[in-house]
Amino acid sequence: QGGKIISLGEFILLSLIVLSAVLATVYLNRKLKEKGYRVNNLLNVLVVLTVSTALCLVGTSVAWILKGVAFALILLYASVEDFTKREADDCLWVMILLLCITNASGLSLWSMLGGGIIAFVPTLAMTILCKNGFGGADIKIAGASGLMLGFMGGSIGYLIGLLFAVVFNLIYNKVKGRSNEIAFPMLPFLSCGLMLGYFIF
Numbered sequence: 389q390g391g392k393i394i395s396l397g398e399f400i401l402l403s404l405i406v407l408s409a410v411l412a413t414v415y416l417n418r419k420l421k422e423k424g425y426r427v428n429n430l431l432n433v434l435v436v437l438t439v440s441t442a443l444c445l446v447g448t449s450v451a452w453i454l455k456g457v458a459f460a461l462i463l464l465y466a467s468v469e470d471f472t473k474r475e476a477d478d479c480l481w482v483m484i485l486l487l488c489i490t491n492a493s494g495l496s497l498w499s500m501l502g503g504g505i506i507a508f509v510p511t512l513a514m515t516i517l518c519k520n521g522f523g524g525a526d527i528k529i530a531g532a533s534g535l536m537l538g539f540m541g542g543s544i545g546y547l548i549g550l551l552f553a554v555v556f557n558l559i560y561n562k563v564k565g566r567s568n569e570i571a572f573p574m575l576p577f578l579s580c581g582l583m584l585g586y587f588i589f
Contacts, residue, residue, distance in 0.1 A: 402444040402453075409440035409457045416465060425472040432468070436460055439583060446587065455490050456586050458483075459536070463579035466529055470575035476525035484532040495538040503542025507534030510546075526574045533582045545585020546578070553577035 394402070413436040420427045439460045440453075447453040462483050466476040488500065508531030534542030557572050 401450070405450075405453060405457065406437065406440045406444060409436050409461070412436075412457075412461055413464070416461060420465070420468050425468050427468060432464060436464065442587070451490060455487055459487060459533075459586060460583055462487075463529075463533075463575075463583060466525070467573075467576040467579045470525065470573040474573060476529060476575060478525075478528070481525070481528035481532040484529065484536055488532075488536045499538040499540070500535050502539035503537050504531050504535030506539065506543040507531050507546040526578065529575065530578060530582075533578075533585075537582065537585045537588075541585035541588040542582075544588055545582040547581070548584055549578035549581020552580055 410433055413433050414429075417427050417429045417432055436457075440457050443453045443456040443460075447456070462480055466480045469476045469480075491500075508527060511527045511530045530546060534546060536542075537545055553572075553574055556577065561567065
């Protein structure tokens with residue numbers, strides 16, 4: 389970690405974390421399929437494998453790594469549900485709030501509040517002002533994630549996710565000849581940005 393040579397015990401522990409993350413994803417895929425959601429098994433496993441490996445490579449504590457894995461799995465669930473149903477369970481943003489309790493990066497309360505506000509308020513405003521704005525699930529998950537990530541991670545991660553969404557859908561709609569007025573799932577894009585934000589704070 390951090391360019392240092394790790395011990396055999398640390399290597400085994402980190403390997404077990406990655407393996408557990410992959411197995412949890414396989415289980416999650418199965419449960420999501422049982423609910424009738426649209427699931428890409430291989431893509432989901434590859435995403436969590438990549439994220440959990442990156443967390444192990446850059447993480448400075450096991451608590452930070454485990455929190456990141458849990459965050460990734462929650463965002464994956466939210467993304468699949470939003471992609472399928474254009475909504476996400478309330479329990480997901482509550483679970484993210486619970487992750488705030490394990491403040492593995494030592495964020496200040498002001499930083500956490502700033503991150504929550506910077507993600508929650510613009511999302512709420514766009515929902516009110518725009519015809520095809522965010523849904524309630526987007527607002528809650530963005531706000532809870534911003535609170536967990538702090539001001540820097542929350543604001544940068546939120547902006548990256550929003551940029552992903554706008555650019556991808558402009559290109560996709562242009563290729564498909566669709567109107568930009570058509571609503572699209574936001575959480576898969578926000579999740580990508582917010583997960584990147586986790587590596588910042």
